[in-house]
Amino acid sequence: MSKSLTIGQVAAATGVSAHTLRYYEQAGLLRAVGRTDAGHRLYSPADLDWLQFVMRLKATGMPIASIKVFSELRAQGDSTYDTRREMLAEHRDTVLVHIAELQSNLAAIMDKIVWYETATRNAARHDDSFQPHQQEEDPSWIPDSIQRTQTRTATRRGGKS
Numbered sequence: 481m482s483k484s485l486t487i488g489q490v491a492a493a494t495g496v497s498a499h500t501l502r503y504y505e506q507a508g509l510l511r512a513v514g515r516t517d518a519g520h521r522l523y524s525p526a527d528l529d530w531l532q533f534v535m536r537l538k539a540t541g542m543p544i545a546s547i548k549v550f551s552e553l554r555a556q557g558d559s560t561y562d563t564r565r566e567m568l569a570e571h572r573d574t575v576l577v578h579i580a581e582l583q584s585n586l587a588a589i590m591d592k593i594v595w596y597e598t599a600t601r602n603a604a605r606h607d608d609s610f611q612p613h614q615q616e617e618d619p620s621w622i623p624d625s626i627q628r629t630q631t632r633t634a635t636r637r638g639g640k641s
Contacts, residue, residue, distance in 0.1 A: 484514065484522035494531060501531075508548050509534050511555065530554075540575050 491498045501521075504510045510531060514522040523531075537547050550567055553560040 484524055485528070487521045487523070490523045490528065490531070494528075494535065496531070496535065504531070504534065507544065509544070509551050511551075537571070540571065541578065542571050546571070 485493070487498045487501055490496070490501060496504075501510070505513065505521075510527065513527050514524060516522055534547055534551070537550070538544070542550075546567070550564060553564050553567075
């Protein structure tokens with residue numbers, strides 16, 4: 481794409497509101513974009529590429545303040561490559577931790593769905609007066625670190641008895 485786009489066209493193409501685009505520019509996340517003689521913003525292909533990158537950083541949870549720092553480093557040129565790489569590597573590690581947490585939470589939800597499916601099937605096999613066994617503790621909802629601590633504590637107590 482070699483043609484410049486207006487703020488409305490960029491908003492429609494990216495799903496980012498014109499208000500947000502203006503905010504990003506004012507906050508220093510985007511370089512000052514070109515203007516028409518009438519003062520209307522014109523976004524170049526390079527502006528759109530950078531906007532897509534900013535949107536990805538934001539979507540992965542990078543705070544606006546960090547994106548601004550990254551943008552400022554970018555404006556300083558090639559001498560900041562190492563610093564920018566380090567920032568991205570640090571953010572990558574944060575995202576990987578978050579993904580692992582999400583996967584763990586998803587697994588717990590999936591376990592709970594299976595539990596309810598089984599409980600529903602078991603309840604359907606009995607008359608209306610049947611009360612299915614309620615689990616006192618569902619280990620899948622307890623973070624692994626807490627579960628390991630509880631297991632070690634219980635083992636120690638059990639060994640002393």
